[in-house]
Amino acid sequence: LTTYVFKRLLLMVPTLFGISLVLWLILLAAPGRPGGSAAAFGEQKGDIDPTKELEKDESQRLFRSQYGLDRPVFWNGWTSLSADEVGRTIDIERAPIETVGVRRKREAREQLQDWGTYAVPGLVALLSTTDGERQDAVLKWLRLNATRRVVLDDDAATLARNREIAAENAEIATFKWKPDDAAEVRRDVVAKWRTWFESHRDRWSWTGWQKVKTGLLDTQFGTYWARLLRFDLGRSYLHKRPVLEVIAERMPVTVALSLVAILIVYALAIPLGIWSAVRPYTLADRSLSVGLFLLYSLPSFFVGTVLLRALTIDDPVRWFPTSDLTSSGAADRNSWERLKDVLWHSTLPIVVMTYGGLASLSRFSRTGMLDVIRSDYVRTARAKGLDETSVVLRHAARNGMMPMITLLAGILPGLVGGSVIVEYLFNIKGMGMLVLEAINNRDYNVVIGEALIIAVLTQIGILISDVLYAVVDPRVSYR
Amino acid sequence: MTTSATTKTDPVGHGASAASYWAVVWQQLRKNTVAMAALRTLVALWALAIAAPLLASNVPLIWSGEGGALPRLPVVERLFDHSLYPSGVDQFFNLLLVALPIWLLAPRLRRGGGPRRALVLLGLVAWSLVVGLALIGSRASLFAAVAVALLGGAARFVAAGGRRRFRAGARWTLAFLLVCGLLTIVRGIRDEWPVRDWVKDAGSSSVAAVFPLVPFHPDNVGDSEALARGDPEGSRRASLSGYDLNGRDVASRLLFGTRISLTIGVVAVSIFVAIGVVLGSLAGYYGGKVDLLISRFIEVMICFPTFFLLLTIIAVFESRNIFLIMLAIGAIGWTGVARLVRGEFIRQRNLDYVTAARSLGLPQHRIIFRHVLPNCLGPVLVSASFGVASSILLESGLAFLGLGDVSAPSWGQMLTTGRSSQQWHLILSPGFAIFFVVLVFNLLGEGLRDALDPKLRR
Numbered sequence: 001l002t003t004y005v006f007k008r009l010l011l012m013v014p015t016l017f018g019i020s021l022v023l024w025l026i027l028l029a030a031p032g033r034p035g036g037s038a039a040a041f042g043e044q045k046g047d048i049d050p051t052k053e054l055e056k057d058e059s060q061r062l063f064r065s066q067y068g069l070d071r072p073v074f075w076n077g078w079t080s081l082s083a084d085e086v087g088r089t090i091d092i093e094r095a096p097i098e099t100v101g102v103r104r105k106r107e108a109r110e111q112l113q114d115w116g117t118y119a120v121p122g123l124v125a126l127l128s129t130t131d132g133e134r135q136d137a138v139l140k141w142l143r144l145n146a147t148r149r150v151v152l153d154d155d156a157a158t159l160a161r162n163r164e165i166a167a168e169n170a171e172i173a174t175f176k177w178k179p180d181d182a183a184e185v186r187r188d189v190v191a192k193w194r195t196w197f198e199s200h201r202d203r204w205s206w207t208g209w210q211k212v213k214t215g216l217l218d219t220q221f222g223t224y225w226a227r228l229l230r231f232d233l234g235r236s237y238l239h240k241r242p243v244l245e246v247i248a249e250r251m252p253v254t255v256a257l258s259l260v261a262i263l264i265v266y267a268l269a270i271p272l273g274i275w276s277a278v279r280p281y282t283l284a285d286r287s288l289s290v291g292l293f294l295l296y297s298l299p300s301f302f303v304g305t306v307l308l309r310a311l312t313i314d315d316p317v318r319w320f321p322t323s324d325l326t327s328s329g330a331a332d333r334n335s336w337e338r339l340k341d342v343l344w345h346s347t348l349p350i351v352v353m354t355y356g357g358l359a360s361l362s363r364f365s366r367t368g369m370l371d372v373i374r375s376d377y378v379r380t381a382r383a384k385g386l387d388e389t390s391v392v393l394r395h396a397a398r399n400g401m402m403p404m405i406t407l408l409a410g411i412l413p414g415l416v417g418g419s420v421i422v423e424y425l426f427n428i429k430g431m432g433m434l435v436l437e438a439i440n441n442r443d444y445n446v447v448i449g450e451a452l453i454i455a456v457l458t459q460i461g462i463l464i465s466d467v468l469y470a471v472v473d474p475r476v477s478y479r
Numbered sequence: 480m481t482t483s484a485t486t487k488t489d490p491v492g493h494g495a496s497a498a499s500y501w502a503v504v505w506q507q508l509r510k511n512t513v514a515m516a517a518l519r520t521l522v523a524l525w526a527l528a529i530a531a532p533l534l535a536s537n538v539p540l541i542w543s544g545e546g547g548a549l550p551r552l553p554v555v556e557r558l559f560d561h562s563l564y565p566s567g568v569d570q571f572f573n574l575l576l577v578a579l580p581i582w583l584l585a586p587r588l589r590r591g592g593g594p595r596r597a598l599v600l601l602g603l604v605a606w607s608l609v610v611g612l613a614l615i616g617s618r619a620s621l622f623a624a625v626a627v628a629l630l631g632g633a634a635r636f637v638a639a640g641g642r643r644r645f646r647a648g649a650r651w652t653l654a655f656l657l658v659c660g661l662l663t664i665v666r667g668i669r670d671e672w673p674v675r676d677w678v679k680d681a682g683s684s685s686v687a688a689v690f691p692l693v694p695f696h697p698d699n700v701g702d703s704e705a706l707a708r709g710d711p712e713g714s715r716r717a718s719l720s721g722y723d724l725n726g727r728d729v730a731s732r733l734l735f736g737t738r739i740s741l742t743i744g745v746v747a748v749s750i751f752v753a754i755g756v757v758l759g760s761l762a763g764y765y766g767g768k769v770d771l772l773i774s775r776f777i778e779v780m781i782c783f784p785t786f787f788l789l790l791t792i793i794a795v796f797e798s799r800n801i802f803l804i805m806l807a808i809g810a811i812g813w814t815g816v817a818r819l820v821r822g823e824f825i826r827q828r829n830l831d832y833v834t835a836a837r838s839l840g841l842p843q844h845r846i847i848f849r850h851v852l853p854n855c856l857g858p859v860l861v862s863a864s865f866g867v868a869s870s871i872l873l874e875s876g877l878a879f880l881g882l883g884d885v886s887a888p889s890w891g892q893m894l895t896t897g898r899s900s901q902q903w904h905l906i907l908s909p910g911f912a913i914f915f916v917v918l919v920f921n922l923l924g925e926g927l928r929d930a931l932d933p934k935l936r937r
Contacts, residue, residue: 018779026795297918299872301879302910305898309906417786421876439794451791455782
């Protein structure tokens with residue numbers, strides 16, 4: 001059995017890889033810039049203030065840099081970006097819409113933003129060779145692209161580094177001219193840029209090996225996998241904390257609710273199934289089947305809404321609280337009262353979470369039981385003169401209920417997915433609520449990170465059910 | 480389960496005996512009263528969805544006395560009005576409203592006789608009368624729709640003379656629906672009309688007007704004046720079903736919501752059945768590395784809770800378009816079908832008829848899709864029926880969370896407004912609508928499963 005578990009654990013590795021791959025493909029298939037670049041483009045009238053531009057959509061930027069979405073997909077050749085290419089792109093970007101069209105203009109703009117510091121050498125070269133309005137445009141982009149971003153972390157080393165970056169950013173922010181300034185001012189500013197560029201030359205001089213390394217790693221593909229291998233899911237824009245931390249904080253509630261729901265589902269479904277299987281096709285069995293079938297088709301959000309409306313707002317009755325898992329003053333009560341409080345609060349959520357699984361599982365437990373109750377060994381047990389309870393519970397049920405374990409893998413994803421709706425309905429601060437908040441606030445790092453974590457959790461659940469089955473049923477061969 | 484029955488009755492896998500297998504299944508299904516009731520309800524639901532503009536609209540059905548001797552039929556004239564029906568779903572259904580009667584009647588003109596043919600003729604005359612009257616005051620789009628209808632009907636009429644009638648019919652209908660869908664996608668059929676407050680005009684001028692049963696547009700287009708006064712009940716007639724918080728009629732929105740739900744179900748399921756069948760049959764037929772790869776992929780997809788993955792896709796794509804939602808559901812839900820088909824293929828691939836086909840030197844795609852696949856479709860049909868139910872649930876759940884397409888009158892979205900209003904009729908009506916449709920599809924799936932099960936054959 002140990003080898004079986006070990007092998008299954010090994011098999012998890014390719015599946016994990018596959019999970020990450022699927023998420024990566026979703027990221028890849030997503031249209032250029034989440035956050036609606038078209039809208040941002042519409043705002044662009046006249047000159048762009050670089051600092052504002054940087055702050056404009058911080059959440060989107062965090063997301064894009066976390067997953068390297070502002071980089072090429074597989075190969076980053078921007079280390080050898082030529083001034084010509086930068087110049088051409090700037091020309092398209094500043095051309096009137098009528099001549100190049102909105103689409104090309106937007107693409108050029110996004111390209112310039114994506115290049116970031118990679119475009120600095122080209123821009124500096126362009127700055128001294130151009131003049132007039134074109135030079136103005138080059139300056140605008142140089143100021144934007146030369147500004148480095150601070151790293152969001154709070155250890156001492158990073159803070160010191162951030163101060164350095166901020167000081168440099170403040171310095172280069174002054175290297176500018178107004179469009180109607182005299183030629184000397186312009187020359188002066190160009191000279192300042194040149195000296196600044198020369199003194200930081202090493203940032204843009206790559207050896208051949210460095211070029212290959214950057215080319216491979218500073219890409220969407222490279223960034224994504226490098227971060228995943230370090231278990232780095234990025235930072236949440238909304239919570240200003242690492243995503244992993246936020247998720248870990250919300251996880252216990254959701255996991256606890258799901259576990260309780262699973263326990264209740266099994267505790268009710270197995271007896272119900274056995275009960276109706278020992279009296280097949282009677283009125284009781286039939287009405288139970290019909291009832292469960294109706295229950296199975298009832299959408300959980302509808303049931304939840306009706307329960308909330310009927311039982312929580314004093315019209316007609318107020319038996320249960322409307323939201324959350326604890327009362328406001330719960331912390332100062334003793335543990336028995338706290339437990340009662342939590343139970344009182346979680347009754348409705350648990351009901352909404354369980355009834356669907358209960359309906360489908362009871363049907364399976366009934367069929368499973370029906371299959372064995374007609375078999376020869378059950379007849380033998382009866383012939384031996386055993387009483388009916390013992391035949392049903394000790395002989396038939398033990399075998400008939402075995403397939404139920406595999407169903408755990410089937411209902412688990414549904415339960416976890418359903419937790420979003422339940423947590424939304426009852427305002428429970430769990431993982432489902434987290435992902436909803438994240439979607440509504442465009443906190444994409446959380447969305448992707450949570451999808452990953454949920455998939456891993458589900459996988460572990462499936463693994464557990466498989467191992468359990470192997471433990472219970474000796475006929476399963478441990479390959 | 481179906482394998483044994485299939486291989487017995489259908490040694491080659493296609494041709495006349497294939498029809499007989501499905502005929503057996505059909506016979507079984509007909510004995511199941513519940514499933515047949517579900518099937519009939521389904522047909523009725525489709526009819527309701529298609530006829531929605533005739534049942535619920537603030538544009539009158541008949542309008543006479545305003546210039547010209549002939550009465551006019553504004554609802555039919557404006558079926559392709561972009562401001563009344565902006566969504567692609569509605570355009571598609573309105574096209575069906577014009578074209579489907581001819582499509583259904585045309586082949587019947589050829590077959591059947593006596594009183595039945597008279598009935599068919601009567602239907603055709605009624606259709607031409609209505610459409611002809613509407614065409615007088617109409618724009619190009621209605622002409623185009625009629626052209627589609629007549630062309631399709633003519634083709635169907637000719638095809639009805641051929642021999643393999645059932646198969647040809649199903650295939651033709653699929654092609655017809657595809658053409659209608661394509662016309663909707665390329666926005667070939669739509670035009671612009673000035674917005675008009677018909678209800679007000681009917682009260683003020685000396686005209687005779689007949690309004691639909693539910694005289695409300697689901698989004699109150701054309702009622703702008705009354706709404707602007709902040710008085711939704713102002714110049715309008717009494718609503719049987721009450722209004723929602725935005726002063727929109729509940730019954731009208733429910734009716735148009737039927738269109739959304741049915742489309743969601745069918746489109747999403749067609750997508751995932753297509754993906755599942757292709758991947759599953761490749762995995763099952765070839766085995767080995769192909770199977771390993773596809774099975775791993777299925778395992779990976781199973782790890783994602785469907786609803787969660789759907790949320791992630793919707794979030795990353797930053798779009799709430801109803802068609803994206805259908806596509807996403809289709810792209811997620813195929814694992815079940817793929818596993819079913821794979822299992823069936825593994826069971827069938829070493830049977831004699833496959834070996835025979837192989838030794839005849841038939842190309843592999845022909846063996847897979849023409850010989851083995853038809854024998855595996857039974858369970859797929861069952862899971863497609865359940866799939867429609869779960870797709871509808873997924874979409875409603877999404878809309879319930881406020882992440883659906885706001886422009887579509889989806890039932891889930893209605894339920895959300897009901898929830899925030901705390902009014903019983905706004906909660907119960909969309910809720911029961913979802914429950915009812917889901918139940919119907921589940922019942923049908925259950926009936927199909929029983930009909931396909933040789934153990935239960937009577």
